[in-house]
Amino acid sequence: MIAQFYQAHSDILLFAGAAAVKVLVLLNVIMGFTALLTLAERKVSALMQDRIGPNRASVFGFAFDGLFHPVADGIKMLVKEDFVPAKAEKLLFTLAPFFALVPVLALFAFIPFGDYVMVFGYQLDLQIAQMPLSLFFVLAFSGLAIYGVFLGGWASKNNFALLGAMRGVAQMVSYEVVLGLTLVGLMMIFGTAGLQDMVRAQGRLLFGFLPGWGVFYQPVAFVLFLTAAIAENKRTPFDLVEGESEIIGYFMEYSSMRFGAFMFAEFIEIILVSMLATTLFFGGWQVPWLYDTGFIFPWGSTLPLNHYLVAALQTGAFAAKTVFFSWFLLVVRWTLPRFRFDQLMALCWKVLLPLALLNILVTGAVLTALK
Amino acid sequence: MISVKKVDNKPLGPLERIYLLEVARGLAVTMRHFFANFFNRKGMPTIQFPEQPSPLPGNANLRTRHRLKIRADGSPKCVACFMCQTACPAYCIHIEAAEYPENPAEKYPAVFDIDLSRCVVCGMCVEACPEDAIAMDTRELPGGVEARSELLLVKSALLRNLPGEPSLKGAANRLANEYLKAGGEK
Numbered sequence: 001m002i003a004q005f006y007q008a009h010s011d012i013l014l015f016a017g018a019a020a021v022k023v024l025v026l027l028n029v030i031m032g033f034t035a036l037l038t039l040a041e042r043k044v045s046a047l048m049q050d051r052i053g054p055n056r057a058s059v060f061g062f063a064f065d066g067l068f069h070p071v072a073d074g075i076k077m078l079v080k081e082d083f084v085p086a087k088a089e090k091l092l093f094t095l096a097p098f099f100a101l102v103p104v105l106a107l108f109a110f111i112p113f114g115d116y117v118m119v120f121g122y123q124l125d126l127q128i129a130q131m132p133l134s135l136f137f138v139l140a141f142s143g144l145a146i147y148g149v150f151l152g153g154w155a156s157k158n159n160f161a162l163l164g165a166m167r168g169v170a171q172m173v174s175y176e177v178v179l180g181l182t183l184v185g186l187m188m189i190f191g192t193a194g195l196q197d198m199v200r201a202q203g204r205l206l207f208g209f210l211p212g213w214g215v216f217y218q219p220v221a222f223v224l225f226l227t228a229a230i231a232e233n234k235r236t237p238f239d240l241v242e243g244e245s246e247i248i249g250y251f252m253e254y255s256s257m258r259f260g261a262f263m264f265a266e267f268i269e270i271i272l273v274s275m276l277a278t279t280l281f282f283g284g285w286q287v288p289w290l291y292d293t294g295f296i297f298p299w300g301s302t303l304p305l306n307h308y309l310v311a312a313l314q315t316g317a318f319a320a321k322t323v324f325f326s327w328f329l330l331v332v333r334w335t336l337p338r339f340r341f342d343q344l345m346a347l348c349w350k351v352l353l354p355l356a357l358l359n360i361l362v363t364g365a366v367l368t369a370l371k
Numbered sequence: 372m373i374s375v376k377k378v379d380n381k382p383l384g385p386l387e388r389i390y391l392l393e394v395a396r397g398l399a400v401t402m403r404h405f406f407a408n409f410f411n412r413k414g415m416p417t418i419q420f421p422e423q424p425s426p427l428p429g430n431a432n433l434r435t436r437h438r439l440k441i442r443a444d445g446s447p448k449c450v451a452c453f454m455c456q457t458a459c460p461a462y463c464i465h466i467e468a469a470e471y472p473e474n475p476a477e478k479y480p481a482v483f484d485i486d487l488s489r490c491v492v493c494g495m496c497v498e499a500c501p502e503d504a505i506a507m508d509t510r511e512l513p514g515g516v517e518a519r520s521e522l523l524l525v526k527s528a529l530l531r532n533l534p535g536e537p538s539l540k541g542a543a544n545r546l547a548n549e550y551l552k553a554g555g556e557k
Binding site: 044047048049050051052223331332334335336 | 391394397398400401402404409412415416417419
């Protein structure tokens with residue numbers, strides 16, 4: 001009977017199984033990378049400031065230059081007192097960390113981390129949710145993350161937390177607009193809103209030798225996107241949401257792992273922004289001049305490669321680009337001083353938004369002229 | 372007299388107002404530091420302190436862990452006069468005096484405790500000691516213990532001579548030794 005059931009529904013069962021495997025693998029990779037990123041943040045900042053950084057947490061005397069610090073941090077977060085203020089809205093207070101964490105995790109479903117692999121004759125697309133309009137879903141889900149901030153600030157029933165939440169919502173809503181508009185130019189050029197289709201389109205060569213990555217078509221949009229994405233991520237120089245010396249932040253009343261969830265969401269967002277920047281502007285999993293059958297160099301020589309090797313190279317390239325952008329975002333965070341809140345809003349509405357609109361206009365004009 | 376310093380801030384030029392170029396310059400500075408330190412970890416000025424001792428500068432050597440000097444005959448140089456306990460601004464010294472049965476002219480500390488968790492490392496006890504019995508020149512920096520009780524220095528932990536001691540020079544030392552040699556006459 002089971003065999004019959006499998007016979008009847010083999011395609012959907014295979015699809016479900018493959019999706020479950022992809023979700024499990026990707027989620028674990030992301031979580032592990034996030035934990036390492038919390039260490040990397042401290043290490044990178046230390047190296048930039050001529051310090052060594054954390055290197056003391058050890059297991060049986062082996063410290064591995066601080067590799068156990070994420071574990072120690074996690075244990076510390078889990079065993080701390082889980083405090084809920086007496087006047088807080090208990091339900092929303094509990095829900096807010098989930099609202100912060102779940103949308104950013106869900107967003108990884110739309111990111112293509114490779115082209116496809118053939119497993120026993122089954123074509124496994126290396127993207128969890130193959131949707132033709134995934135870019136809009138990305139924007140929609142990143143908009144959901146605002147709820148985490150606002151519910152957290154409001155449910156705490158603390159004026160400072162509410163103030164921090166108001167700042168956060170104002171900032172995220174404003175930069176959401178710029179974030180969406182910067183990507184319109186890319187959609188016009190590639191003629192699609194599917195992330196996988198966009199990456200495939202970036203495999204074409206520009207002038208016969210340059211990889212056709214989004215950044216070469218839309219350099220202005222890339223700068224705007226990166227700025228808006230950092231602001232969306234609520235990190236320095238746009239970390240007005242938290243201010244130790246003034247309002248502390250929307251997570252002021254949160255302790256233990258509830259606070260940890262907010263912090264974790266922020267670090268996951270770094271990875272997400274890196275992956276989006278890679279996917280949209282740096283060719284995603286594309287390796288320059290690498291095609292399905294191997295390398296075809298612009299000077300004529302070729303290097304045929306096995307299908308699995310090609311897939312591994314492409315996924316590796318995506319991972320490497322993501323790691324690079326994560327590192328870059330850390331360096332930016334530890335280099336620039338923060339804005340004042342009015343400067344933040346002025347930058348968004350008076351500088352980034354007009355530039356984004358101008359970018360769309362110029363892109364449209366050029367595309368029409370070239371047609 | 373109030374001195375006023377006039378700060379001459381230059382207005383931002385057009386390139387600086389665009390901000391992006393300045394961001395790139397700032398990133399260049401931090402990335403230079405990052406890569407210099409990333410490829411040359413040994414070049415950083417950090418000292419891994421307890422494992423990697425660093426020489427203390429100058430007179431800081433005379434503000435380290437306390438010790439009580441020992442005479443040539445093995446008795447403590449301290450005569451339990453309570454001068455250090457009186458001088459101590461942090462009330463961290465506790466002394467209980469006792470007499471030598473064979474030599475009632477001189478006392479010795481039966482108990483000599485220094486509570487390092489209260490000590491302010493001011494060196495007043497060393498200044499106050501008329502017998503030159505207490506010193507803070509061990510070059511050990513106390514602290515970093517797992518229990519408060521480990522910060523309590525008792526007499527046995529304090530009694531210690533540095534290499535080259537006990538010195539047979541010095542009036543107090545000589546007189547005491549003569550006393551003991553004479554079998555504690557009155």
